[in-house]
Amino acid sequence: MDDDSLAGKQPESVAAVLKTFGLLQALGDRSESGISDLSMRLAMPKATVYRFLQTMITLGYVRQEADSERYALTMKVYELGTKALQYPELVDLAKNHMQTLADKTGETVHLGTLIDSEIIYLHKVDSSHALGMYSRIGRRAPLHCTAIGKVLMAWDTPEHRDHVLQGAEFKPFRQTTIADRQAYEQELKQVKAQGFGEDREEFEDHVRCVGVPIFDRLNRPVAGMSISFPIFRYDPARAQEVVALLRDASRDISARLGCTQFPLDEEATSH
Template sequence: MSERHIQSVVRAADILELFLSSPELSIKEVSERMGLSKSTVHGIIKTLEFKGFLAQDQEDQKYKLGMKLFELGNSVSKNLDIASIARPIIQELVDKVKETVHLVILDRGEAIYVEKVEGSHSLSIYSQIGKRAPIHCTGVGKAILAFRPENEIDQLLSEATLTTFTDKTMTDKEQIIEHLRQVKKQGYAIDDEEIEIGLRCIAAPIFNHKGESVASISCAAPTTRFNDERLTDVVAHVKASAEVISRQMGYKPNLHL
């Protein structure tokens, strides 16, 4: 471990991350998943509980995430200017297309959801605010990635785990890079059942005042509702909304051609 990293702090962070996939865990369960002794885990968990990052259920004695994280999360959300800028525009898009719309940013080589507005049609998908998603097979990930410098695209894909989710998932780096060139040319990306069978997403990039692709929005729906005829209409709405957000972020297209 690097001398710049304090082992106990890293372990505490790793323990907190376990609760992203399991809402409640016992000390024994954390010990088994972390490969650490119960005494070590007990000390870390009790410290996290003392600081409000974890809370213990008095009935089953298991632990869950505490209110301190909720407070910190709200603070982060308030500082995400892009979310506050995009929120009303996303709502307008949802009102037009009646489908679920997501806003994501790129963080450590993955897409992370920072805003989600449900449409009037029911849609059961795994996305939620704070959840991470791969960049190689999601519309939101590809929409951001395609407009990054080529050397950064190569690096991000080289460092990413190109997991196969469906038989439509692209996992060959060169194939993905070629696909991203087409995404850049057309100005939007489509996840056509690449991460979940039966789900199609249309995404467009959001640029900051420097002309950098820093986020994207997507509209997601079952393939039965996103037929080829409707696709053209939704693409136009998604691209238009992304352009409005970009302009409010200070992006000036004429300066970044």
């Protein structure tokens, strides 16, 4: 059931909430949208869209571009979103490490966490090279074919992992994508055994990623950090060197989140 049909069966105040969040979601999916576009996408009258947008502008959550008469979200929405993080300090703790990793490798570094049955990028430091990537802060990506998704699932509890994967769509993005849950769970065992996750051109052509988890005080994986390489700059012989850099960064971030026994160290000594 879509928001519009749901709104039609609700009291007016509830319908207004549904319309408000529908507009926020639509603006988040496609920045700088016009009233006609929003009206068509949300099946709402233009006058209603206009009225709601004006209220959201007054509250500071939406801005209007003077030159194009299009609407977009403001940083106030981002500020609100950061407060929803389980660990609001996570990005601040990670960003200097991520910059260092980007400087040392010359490649793109991502920080991501779980949202529903996907990951969401919390922070990104771009490569010093010209490399267009799908990602941006706030964008979602799949669990089954990203290094961050794999490490979040590999170190998760079996119960929570089962719950999350029930909602995951094992879409075959590329020929190399693991598109079967049973095969994916075998991959997670390998990820945990080796101490890092890999994306072997499973999500984007010609891009490989290596990632590790970040842990909280209860040794739960609360985020993942990865480095992405275009295939022509990826050297398998340097993989362990890259993993060591990621592990060192994760160890410090995890410690600052209260983790006292870093799981990746324990697993490294057991192999």
